Amino acid sequence: xxxxxxxxxxxxxxxxxxxxxxxxxxxxxxxxxxxxxxxxxxxxxxxxxxxxxxxxxxxxxxxxxxxxxxxxxxxxxxxxxxxxxxxxxxxxxxxxxxxxxxxxxxxxxxxxxxxxxxxxxxxxxxxxxxxxxxxxxxxxxxxxxxxxxxxxxxxxxxxxxxxxxxxxxxxxxxxxxxxxxxxxxxxxxxxxxxxxxxxxxxxxxxxxxxxxxxxxxxxxxxxxxxxxxx
Amino acid sequence: xxxxxxxxxxxxxxxxxxxxxxxxxxxxxxxxxxxxxxxxxxxxxxxxxxxxxxxxxxxxxxxxxxxxxxxxxxxxxxxxxxxxxxxxxxxxxxxxxxxxxxxxxxxxxxxxxxxxxxxxxxxxxxxxxxxxxxxxxxxxxxxxxxxxxxxxxxxxxxxxxxxxxxxxxxxxxxxxxxxxxxxxxxxxxxxxxxxxxxxxxxxxxxxxxxxxxxxxxxxxxxxxxxxxxxxxxxxxxxxxxxxxx
Numbered sequence: 001x002x003x004x005x006x007x008x009x010x011x012x013x014x015x016x017x018x019x020x021x022x023x024x025x026x027x028x029x030x031x032x033x034x035x036x037x038x039x040x041x042x043x044x045x046x047x048x049x050x051x052x053x054x055x056x057x058x059x060x061x062x063x064x065x066x067x068x069x070x071x072x073x074x075x076x077x078x079x080x081x082x083x084x085x086x087x088x089x090x091x092x093x094x095x096x097x098x099x100x101x102x103x104x105x106x107x108x109x110x111x112x113x114x115x116x117x118x119x120x121x122x123x124x125x126x127x128x129x130x131x132x133x134x135x136x137x138x139x140x141x142x143x144x145x146x147x148x149x150x151x152x153x154x155x156x157x158x159x160x161x162x163x164x165x166x167x168x169x170x171x172x173x174x175x176x177x178x179x180x181x182x183x184x185x186x187x188x189x190x191x192x193x194x195x196x197x198x199x200x201x202x203x204x205x206x207x208x209x210x211x212x213x214x215x216x217x218x219x220x221x222x223x224x225x226x227x228x229x230x
Numbered sequence: 231x232x233x234x235x236x237x238x239x240x241x242x243x244x245x246x247x248x249x250x251x252x253x254x255x256x257x258x259x260x261x262x263x264x265x266x267x268x269x270x271x272x273x274x275x276x277x278x279x280x281x282x283x284x285x286x287x288x289x290x291x292x293x294x295x296x297x298x299x300x301x302x303x304x305x306x307x308x309x310x311x312x313x314x315x316x317x318x319x320x321x322x323x324x325x326x327x328x329x330x331x332x333x334x335x336x337x338x339x340x341x342x343x344x345x346x347x348x349x350x351x352x353x354x355x356x357x358x359x360x361x362x363x364x365x366x367x368x369x370x371x372x373x374x375x376x377x378x379x380x381x382x383x384x385x386x387x388x389x390x391x392x393x394x395x396x397x398x399x400x401x402x403x404x405x406x407x408x409x410x411x412x413x414x415x416x417x418x419x420x421x422x423x424x425x426x427x428x429x430x431x432x433x434x435x436x437x438x439x440x441x442x443x444x445x446x447x448x449x450x451x452x453x454x455x456x457x458x459x460x461x462x463x464x465x466x467x468x469x470x471x472x473x474x475x
Contacts, residue, residue, distance in 0.1 A: 101352065101412075102405050111416065114396040115354040119334050119461075120308045135311050136253050137463070139332055139394035142423065149399035156401060164403025166414055168396040177423040179393075182251040182327075182469060200308025206354075 029064040031214035042195040045071040080187040083223035093213020102163035114168035129192040142171020144178030252470035256283035257309040261296030262456040276456025283444040298459040323471040324436040330393040336459035350415040358417020391426035392419030
């Protein structure tokens, strides 16, 4: 076997070599549609599983999650010290009511819908499943990613070029705009780990999406992550 | 059985608890556009505000100023995460480092006189002009302790940067929905970012079971020119102590 998994010292102690990285956040995706929906649980599946809330549902790609194992928990040979929780939002599909707001081109989110998501969605970070370590609105967890736009009389193809539009981001686009936890959250290897997305009113009121359209939420846990060296 | 206390060999007792980065939030609502038909600019006034936040839990009525068009409603978990009315629960404590807020409109902005199909914002977009009027006239306060009239925090709303909310970009071209044109106005309390939240050098401690509430108050009474019904979600940001059980 070529993998270096453990080293037994002369005194009998066993060391398990591993490396810590701060350059690979753990992330997972859920999708929100119009109308009522149950709690959507991110990190409940791994690469190849199904994305909660998606149409189909669709199979998760590496762009949806990099969690390995069966989901709902951190692999035994990893550890996580979370300093940032950030959430990106992408729109996939078209508006339900095209007379309410001039639609934006995918994957940009129209300003009114972003405000509705921020107003109604709640985020619960659960470790060991029995307790929530966060209970706060989506807006409290800025993406820290996105596009800074400069437009000049730009029109939206989603309106067949008859109108402009206005798009929004979940908070600022810079890593400096991410919220840093004053007390980091530790997740041990093998421990249960999920992020639940819930709408307080049972749905995102007024979310302007067609039946098969979705808002894609990609949740990133950023900080120190221990992985095996093997 | 939950482990709440550990008795040490020397007789001392240690109570286990944890401190979490945990914002407390609470929502209030108000009416705008009062007597807009008498206003040459078509704006009207906002109802006078004297509302307390953190004074209710999920299921209770949300405090309102005037009569917003959406009517009375019961709070959901999106409106507040308070577990006790107007106090920190007996097995918790709070160390507040900052306060912030976010605004949502409850109705569309009123049409510009002479341009009946033109508005500056549709709900839940709150116009920059309306936010500036609140910044001008409204105080945001935090009180700790029963019958204590001395605020631990009191400043004009403009003093508090917006650390939560949506950052937006217009395409530059008119927003045409067919039935109406939206001459978009959208404003936030400074650049939306946690870095924009003013952090106090001296945090405010709220002891277990201590009475506390925040207040949104307009000493001037009605707010001239406030044209939309509104929802204010106020945050107290900091560390919460809770039992580990």
